[in-house]
Amino acid sequence: MILLPEVISILILNSLFFIFATIAFFISIKIAIYWDFNKSTKEQYRLEKESFLVSTIIKYIFILKIPLFLFFIFTLDKISDLITGAMCASGVITATSYGVYLLTIKLLNIYIFGLWLSISYLDIRREDLPYTKIKFELFIVAYIFFIIELILMWLMFSSIDIDKIVSCCGTLFSSSSNSTIGDIIRIKQSTLLTIFYITSLLLFIFYRYRVKYLFAITNILFITISIISLISFFGTYIYELPTHHCPFCFLQKDYYYIGYLIYTLLFIGSFSGLNSGVMEALGEDASKSYRYSLIFNSLYIVLVTLYPTIYYIKNGVWL
Amino acid sequence: MIILKDIVKEYDNIIALKDINLKIDSGELVILKGVSGSGKSTILSLIAGINRPTLGEVIVDNRRVSKLQDRFASLYRRESIGFIFQKYNLIPNLTVSDNILTPLIPINLREDEVRERLDKVLKEFNILDKRDIVVKNLSGGEQQRVAIARAFINNPKIIIADEPTANLDEVLSMSFIDIVKNLKDNKKIIIIATHDPIFFDLDIVDRLIEIKNGKIL
Amino acid sequence: MKKSKINLYLLEFSINALLRAKAKNISILLIFTLLVALLSSIFFISNSIRYELNSVVDTLPEIIIQKVKGGREYDIEIDRVDDIIAINGVKSVIARVWGYYYFANAGVNFSIIGINQYEEQYKSSLERLTNRVDFDTLEANSSMLVGIGVRDIMKRNYYNRYFNFIKPNGKLKKMTIAGVFRDDILLESNDIILMSQRDAREILGISPSMATDIVVKVANPKEVSTIAEKIKFIYPDTRVVTKDDLKISYRNIFDYKSGLFLALFTISLFTFFMIVYDKSSGLNSQEKQEIGVLRAVGWSIDDILKEKFYEAFIISFISYLLGVILALFYVYILNAPLLRYIFEGYSKLKTPFELPFILDIETLAIIFFLSVPIYIGATIIPAWRASSLDVDEVIR
Numbered sequence: 041m042i043l044l045p046e047v048i049s050i051l052i053l054n055s056l057f058f059i060f061a062t063i064a065f066f067i068s069i070k071i072a073i074y075w076d077f078n079k080s081t082k083e084q085y086r087l088e089k090e091s092f093l094v095s096t097i098i099k100y101i102f103i104l105k106i107p108l109f110l111f112f113i114f115t116l117d118k119i120s121d122l123i124t125g126a127m128c129a130s131g132v133i134t135a136t137s138y139g140v141y142l143l144t145i146k147l148l149n150i151y152i153f154g155l156w157l158s159i160s161y162l163d164i165r166r167e168d169l170p171y172t173k174i175k176f177e178l179f180i181v182a183y184i185f186f187i188i189e190l191i192l193m194w195l196m197f198s199s200i201d202i203d204k205i206v207s208c209c210g211t212l213f214s215s216s217s218n219s220t221i222g223d224i225i226r227i228k229q230s231t232l233l234t235i236f237y238i239t240s241l242l243l244f245i246f247y248r249y250r251v252k253y254l255f256a257i258t259n260i261l262f263i264t265i266s267i268i269s270l271i272s273f274f275g276t277y278i279y280e281l282p283t284h285h286c287p288f289c290f291l292q293k294d295y296y297y298i299g300y301l302i303y304t305l306l307f308i309g310s311f312s313g314l315n316s317g318v319m320e321a322l323g324e325d326a327s328k329s330y331r332y333s334l335i336f337n338s339l340y341i342v343l344v345t346l347y348p349t350i351y352y353i354k355n356g357v358w359l
Numbered sequence: 360m361i362i363l364k365d366i367v368k369e370y371d372n373i374i375a376l377k378d379i380n381l382k383i384d385s386g387e388l389v390i391l392k393g394v395s396g397s398g399k400s401t402i403l404s405l406i407a408g409i410n411r412p413t414l415g416e417v418i419v420d421n422r423r424v425s426k427l428q429d430r431f432a433s434l435y436r437r438e439s440i441g442f443i444f445q446k447y448n449l450i451p452n453l454t455v456s457d458n459i460l461t462p463l464i465p466i467n468l469r470e471d472e473v474r475e476r477l478d479k480v481l482k483e484f485n486i487l488d489k490r491d492i493v494v495k496n497l498s499g500g501e502q503q504r505v506a507i508a509r510a511f512i513n514n515p516k517i518i519i520a521d522e523p524t525a526n527l528d529e530v531l532s533m534s535f536i537d538i539v540k541n542l543k544d545n546k547k548i549i550i551i552a553t554h555d556p557i558f559f560d561l562d563i564v565d566r567l568i569e570i571k572n573g574k575i576l
Numbered sequence: 577m578k579k580s581k582i583n584l585y586l587l588e589f590s591i592n593a594l595l596r597a598k599a600k601n602i603s604i605l606l607i608f609t610l611l612v613a614l615l616s617s618i619f620f621i622s623n624s625i626r627y628e629l630n631s632v633v634d635t636l637p638e639i640i641i642q643k644v645k646g647g648r649e650y651d652i653e654i655d656r657v658d659d660i661i662a663i664n665g666v667k668s669v670i671a672r673v674w675g676y677y678y679f680a681n682a683g684v685n686f687s688i689i690g691i692n693q694y695e696e697q698y699k700s701s702l703e704r705l706t707n708r709v710d711f712d713t714l715e716a717n718s719s720m721l722v723g724i725g726v727r728d729i730m731k732r733n734y735y736n737r738y739f740n741f742i743k744p745n746g747k748l749k750k751m752t753i754a755g756v757f758r759d760d761i762l763l764e765s766n767d768i769i770l771m772s773q774r775d776a777r778e779i780l781g782i783s784p785s786m787a788t789d790i791v792v793k794v795a796n797p798k799e800v801s802t803i804a805e806k807i808k809f810i811y812p813d814t815r816v817v818t819k820d821d822l823k824i825s826y827r828n829i830f831d832y833k834s835g836l837f838l839a840l841f842t843i844s845l846f847t848f849f850m851i852v853y854d855k856s857s858g859l860n861s862q863e864k865q866e867i868g869v870l871r872a873v874g875w876s877i878d879d880i881l882k883e884k885f886y887e888a889f890i891i892s893f894i895s896y897l898l899g900v901i902l903a904l905f906y907v908y909i910l911n912a913p914l915l916r917y918i919f920e921g922y923s924k925l926k927t928p929f930e931l932p933f934i935l936d937i938e939t940l941a942i943i944f945f946l947s948v949p950i951y952i953g954a955t956i957i958p959a960w961r962a963s964s965l966d967v968d969e970v971i972r
Contacts, residue, residue, distance in 0.1 A: 429877045
């Protein structure tokens with residue numbers, strides 16, 4: 041267990057989230073079971089009031105989760121200084137067996153909470169609160185995911201043991217090998233790029249023809265392939281180093297904080313894409329989601345494509 | 360038009376209202392007469408959408424007010440209801456203008472529109488020169504006018520007054536009645552719950568409804 | 577477009593609402609500001625000390641070799657230098673003579689460093705000194721150079737021109753103060769005494785064939801760990817410490833300490849959470865009535881919640897800013913009286929030094945995360961309770 045101030049801050053805030061989310065969870069169960077908008081009972085009115093508490097709690101957690109996620113990456117970066125052999129945050133993530141899952145579920149939860157708020161936004165703007173039951177059922181699922189995230193985070197932080205390193209000297213630690221990232225790098229780059237651009241093309245096609253759900257599903261594919269190709273291919277052009285496969289270093293000043301732009305585009309693009317699926321499923325107007333998704337995803341594609349292109353123009357060779 | 364249909368209202372197993380059926384047309388001035396605790400204030404709350412009946416429906420201009428969720432109930436109150444409270448219920452540390460504008464805060468209107476509306480009600484209730492005075496420094500009569508001005512800032516269709524003269528001396532009560540007379544000309548629905556006999560034989564009153572033990576007599 | 581704009585009317589209303597409950601809010605603001613100031617001070621002090629220590633470590637050689645028996649350090653044989661210099665990639669090897677001298681009268685530790693004029697120095701600051709000062713003369717006169725802190729302590733004990741060291745055999749060794757030096761890095765140079773190696777051996781009780789430790793300079797930083805491994809292989813009875821190891825352990829000590837403080841802080845934070853929770857739950861009848869009226873004139877539950885959020889954000893953000901400014905003043909202008917000693921650890925044994933100014937976004941972020949969201953969190957449930965009051969009952 042490391043008692044880094046950053047880690048403690050993250051744990052304190054997450055304990056607070058845990059308490060609030062648990063309150064919200066119990067209310068959600070009540071609502072999922074007893075909600076009936078047509079009833080005029082005192083219980084129904086109480087549920088309506090309690091639903092506001094849950095929305096407030098989820099808003100609170102979601103709004104903090106985003107900066108806290110960045111802070112989490114920062115912290116991993118700092119821990120990497122403490123672990124000999126880990127060069128940056130990615131080293132820390134792969135240093136324990138939970139890291140990659142933790143990161144994935146953290147991202148997933150941000151999407152889930154965001155979609156929840158999107159549904160809720162529509163819900164309270166309709167006179168008969170049509171989605172209240174659905175959104176609270178969804179929160180029950182989200183809560184389970186959230187608990188898994190907390191457990192994984194706890195496991196990860198407690199499995200990083202720096203006390204051991206303190207008493208040891210450099211001779212005990214050689215540079216760590218990153219297995220998961222290694223797997224990703226081993227996929228052939230040409231295959232990866234083909235998939236990436238085909239997926240991009242599919243986005244445009246499904247946008248043009250508004251194929252229900254397919255656009256959202258393609259977005260899931262797109263975010264996955266985007267991250268993999270970013271690590272394996274595009275990232276190396278940002279660093280201009282064929283061996284540097286890191287999804288975090290370009291968040292740093294040395295690369296003009298370009299990572300924030302990259303991830304913001306990618307997040308808004310894919311979130312809107314997923315949201316389009318949810319809107320379709322609820323029979324709501326999804327055109328805005330389609331549009332935002334396409335705009336931001338396209339910007340992302342252009343941005344990452346620019347890096348190798350400019351490199352090629354400048355140097356006349358590929359990395 | 361306001362319709363109350365088969366209303367029953369219970370508070371913790373105490374029946375506050377029972378079998379209330381009532382229809383109020385636009386332009387009507389209705390007095391709900393009854394001792395305190397008779398249920399007349401509850402009827403006002405139901406019409407204003409700040410409380411909901413246990414059974415039955417409240418329908419205002421074809422909308423089921425009794426079934427509105429909070430967001431829409433608030434919207435309805437803001438747009439259609441002007442509430443005049445027994446104790447004015449102003450915020451004593453705010454100025455006259457700030458008090459009158461409280462209903463508008465959540466909708467975040469443009470500044471010129473806010474000013475326009477404010478000037479209109481300030482003029483209408485003759486408190487233009489008091490606009491920047493902190494409310495607690497005003498006389499009772501002036502406070503009353505501020506409270507009414509606040510009820511009018513949204514130009515509501517329905518005015519609801521709960522014991523408006525309970526804390527007023529005779530002079531102020533008469534001035535209130537003058538204000539009501541003016542309103543009557545504007546085709547608004549006015550509902551006043553009171554046990555003050557001063558209202559009972561006014562010629563402007565369209566209907567006098569007596570409430571006793573939660574029932575209309 | 578209207579909707580996305582910040583609602584200035586609501587903001588103004590919230591500020592007025594805060595001012596209306598002046599007594600209650602000022603006391604909360606005060607406590608919270610102090611709490612933030614305390615937290616910030618702890619971070620600022622530990623950052624500054626860590627920075628100092630890191631700069632000390634930076635000037636150190638790549639590898640330090642100590643002899644270890646039974647987990648304790650012993651003097652190391654000087655002739656090992658020859659074997660180590662033979663390893664490929666090693667630039668230079670120096671056997672150091674140094675140690676601590678406990679001055680009982682003042683209850684202070686001095687660091688004695690023995691210098692050999694003709695040897696290469698393991699640190700650039702020492703290198704500069706040996707170029708300026710003739711250590712042969714120092715040796716001939718049994719005299720020494722002292723840091724400012726040392727000079728002050730000696731003066732306070734009436735040693736103005738010389739100092740009597742007690743040797744391991746109990747006899748006295750009189751050393752003349754030849755001069756005072758000041759290094760760029762305050763923390764390090766403050767407690768240092770420089771003298772010739774012969775005198776240092778005499779005072780510390782190190783025999784001529786031995787040294788305190790051996791330091792190794794390596795030309796290529798990438799080879800450090802390989803060379804460290806080789807040395808460990810040749811001399812299994814040694815502890816081989818690289819510069820990175822030192823840096824990490826220094827860092828850990830301070831992170832651990834500020835972590836410990838953070839753990840304590842958590843408890844006070846929790847207490848504060850309860851205070852805020854309690855204070856914002858306890859609505860008096862006037863406040864209840866006010867909310868009732870707002871609801872009656874058309875505010876929704878969400879509007880009330882938003883207003884309460886504005887209040888909480890304003891008060892906690894002001895506290896955050898005030899707390900950080902207060903801490904900056906306390907730590908860097910007043911030089912953190914009281915608190916710093918807890919951090920220095922060896923506090924009383926060390927002579928005072930100034931804290932260098934270090935301020936980074938990351939620290940400000942931690943302080944922010946631990947203050948503003950926690951405060952706002954504490955008001956969620958009370959705010960919701962207030963917003964869902966039965967309007968009907970409170971306005972009458």
